[in-house]
Amino acid sequence: MTAFTTIQTRPFDGQKPGTSGLRKKVRVFQQPGYLENFVQAIFDSIGDCTGKTLALGGDGRFFNREAIQIILKMAAGNGFARVMVGQGGILSTPAASCVIRKYQTFGGIILSASHNPGGADEDFGIKYNIPAGGPAPEAVTEAIYARTQQIDKYRTTQVGDVDLDQLGEYPLGDMVVQVFDPVADYAALMQELFDFDAIRALFAGGFRMKFDAMHAVTGPYAKAILEGLLAAPAGTVMNGTPLEDFGHGHPDPNLVHAHDLVEALFGADAPDFGAASDGDGDRNMILGRGFYVTPSDSLAVLAANATLCPGYAKGLAGIARSMPTSAAADRVAAALGIPCYETPTGWKFFGTLLDAGKATLCGEESFGTGSDHVREKDGLWAVLMWLNVLAKRQQPVAEIVREHWAKYGRNVYSRHDYEAIDSAAANGLMEHLRGLDLKGQSLGAYKVAFNDDFAYTDPVDGSISTKQGVRIVFDDGSRVVFRLSGTGTEGATLRLYVEQFQPDPAQHHLDPQVALADLIKIARDVAQIEARTGRTEPTVIT
Ligand code: G16
Numbered sequence: 001m002t003a004f005t006t007i008q009t010r011p012f013d014g015q016k017p018g019t020s021g022l023r024k025k026v027r028v029f030q031q032p033g034y035l036e037n038f039v040q041a042i043f044d045s046i047g048d049c050t051g052k053t054l055a056l057g058g059d060g061r062f063f064n065r066e067a068i069q070i071i072l073k074m075a076a077g078n079g080f081a082r083v084m085v086g087q088g089g090i091l092s093t094p095a096a097s098c099v100i101r102k103y104q105t106f107g108g109i110i111l112s113a114s115h116n117p118g119g120a121d122e123d124f125g126i127k128y129n130i131p132a133g134g135p136a137p138e139a140v141t142e143a144i145y146a147r148t149q150q151i152d153k154y155r156t157t158q159v160g161d162v163d164l165d166q167l168g169e170y171p172l173g174d175m176v177v178q179v180f181d182p183v184a185d186y187a188a189l190m191q192e193l194f195d196f197d198a199i200r201a202l203f204a205g206g207f208r209m210k211f212d213a214m215h216a217v218t219g220p221y222a223k224a225i226l227e228g229l230l231a232a233p234a235g236t237v238m239n240g241t242p243l244e245d246f247g248h249g250h251p252d253p254n255l256v257h258a259h260d261l262v263e264a265l266f267g268a269d270a271p272d273f274g275a276a277s278d279g280d281g282d283r284n285m286i287l288g289r290g291f292y293v294t295p296s297d298s299l300a301v302l303a304a305n306a307t308l309c310p311g312y313a314k315g316l317a318g319i320a321r322s323m324p325t326s327a328a329a330d331r332v333a334a335a336l337g338i339p340c341y342e343t344p345t346g347w348k349f350f351g352t353l354l355d356a357g358k359a360t361l362c363g364e365e366s367f368g369t370g371s372d373h374v375r376e377k378d379g380l381w382a383v384l385m386w387l388n389v390l391a392k393r394q395q396p397v398a399e400i401v402r403e404h405w406a407k408y409g410r411n412v413y414s415r416h417d418y419e420a421i422d423s424a425a426a427n428g429l430m431e432h433l434r435g436l437d438l439k440g441q442s443l444g445a446y447k448v449a450f451n452d453d454f455a456y457t458d459p460v461d462g463s464i465s466t467k468q469g470v471r472i473v474f475d476d477g478s479r480v481v482f483r484l485s486g487t488g489t490e491g492a493t494l495r496l497y498v499e500q501f502q503p504d505p506a507q508h509h510l511d512p513q514v515a516l517a518d519l520i521k522i523a524r525d526v527a528q529i530e531a532r533t534g535r536t537e538p539t540v541i542t
């Protein structure tokens with residue numbers, strides 16, 4: 001029987017996991033008992049932990065190491081037999097999913113606030129992934145939240161800290177802490193999926209790439225895989241050392257925050273290919289020379305070219321995308337004669353489809369792409385899949401995407417974010433939209449086919465999720481979608497997604513902001529964005 005100490009505690013308000021775990025300011029997490037309560041609520045909600053193995057690690061942000069020491073002692077106090085922790089406390093979200101599945105652990109705890117900034121005054125986060133390797137589904141996060149509201153004690157072990165930097169196995173009470181190489185298992189999996197010889201030959205032939213790790217978790221992974229196994233030139237990986245504050249950056253791989261990379265790819269003598277990943281390594285942005293690939297297009301192009309990659313040579317069972325993601329992938333699925341599933345925002349909704357073998361590739365407009373190789377979206381995986389496609393097709397990124405549009409038509413797409421707006425105003429705006437009945441009405445030159453608040457019934461387990469985003473869909477298939485972010489920590493973030501199908505290749509070169517201008521205006525007017533939020537322009541446009 002493990003020796004443990006019971007500590008009395010009181011519930012904290014607001015420990016409700018969002019789209020992906022609990023995200024709060026570091027100072028909130030530093031309150032005595034705050035992290036402990038949430039961790040105990042996880043352990044109390046997932047069944048008997050006795051004798052089990054847990055995977056543990058994070059994106060290296062401020063408070064990562066302290067949190068790991070706390071969780072290790074609590075795991076020992078709760079009867080775990082072993083915790084596998086990434087060396088230095090580092091473990092990317094997709095690598096955690098890989099390790100959970102490979103070693104059949106009793107799930108894992110990942111410490112990350114993803115793409116949110118890090119530092120003493122910035123964000124921290126924690127999420128539990130289930131034994132299948134994916135984010136906890138809503139039933140589990142609801143149980144964890146319910147437990148946080150009742151909690152009156154937690155269990156820990158009074159022992160010293162573990163050296164997280166030396167590989168090996170260390171006793172902690174009656175438990176074993178296994179400090180493991182966080183890259184090795186993940187790199188081995190990537191070699192099973194992609195043609196590393198072809199990609200090596202691509203680099204050997206002078207192909208030039210920049211990968212921006214944004215001083216976040218993918219640095220060690222990208223260096224080992226791109227510059228190591230694939231022999232890309234040293235310097236291919238930029239900002240490759242994980243830092244607690246991401247070098248004062250915002251580790252969000254988009255056109256605004258990955259500015260070093262964007263400058264390189266849109267500047268003189270640009271490399272052939274550019275990519276970036278986020279804080280915890282699950283997001284990706286793909287760039288060609290002077291060319292941005294939207295995440296929705298990236299999913300569609302990868303799906304259309306998947307059989308060029310050894311791991312997907314047999315073809316795809318199906319594709320899944322989140323509702324606000326463009327329908328570009330649906331067109332590929334239709335051409336391939338496979339189903340395309342439309343889910344609510346959040347990778348957790350793909351889990352059942354992947355487990356049931358209904359979907360092979362999944363993607364989201366929020367810079368997330370992945371497959372059934374793990375149960376999380378996977379930034380470097382997407383980059384390697386693109387490299388595999390580029391190595392086989394021997395064409396520039398822009399040419400591949402333009403040919404794709406010419407064949408399938410282009411789903412012109414843009415997302416406008418209004419960050420850190422007043423929460424009451426944001427909720428009021430959404431309530432206003434929910435109350436509208438626009439069917440049959442004309443808005444500008446567009447006629448509304450229907451408007452609704454997206455609801456989803458999981459085709460595998462029948463679970464129902466409501467209020468997943470307001471859609472206004474027009475007769476020609478164009479649409480505007482509104483939802484509030486579930487990942488922010490300050491006020492509310494309103495996301496506006498705008499999409500229009502353009503079959504005419506003569507129009508494909510147009511800047512989406514120009515092509516979508518009428519729809520954007522209609523969306524702003526119908527939602528009364530300026531009147532309700534005071535914002536005349538979005539904070540970020542992608
Ligand atoms: C998380 C989820 C994603 C989801 C995204 C949406 O991403 O893992 O599946 O698409 O949030 O964010 P929001 O609710 O802000 O639109 P991440 O990378 O932050 O874990």
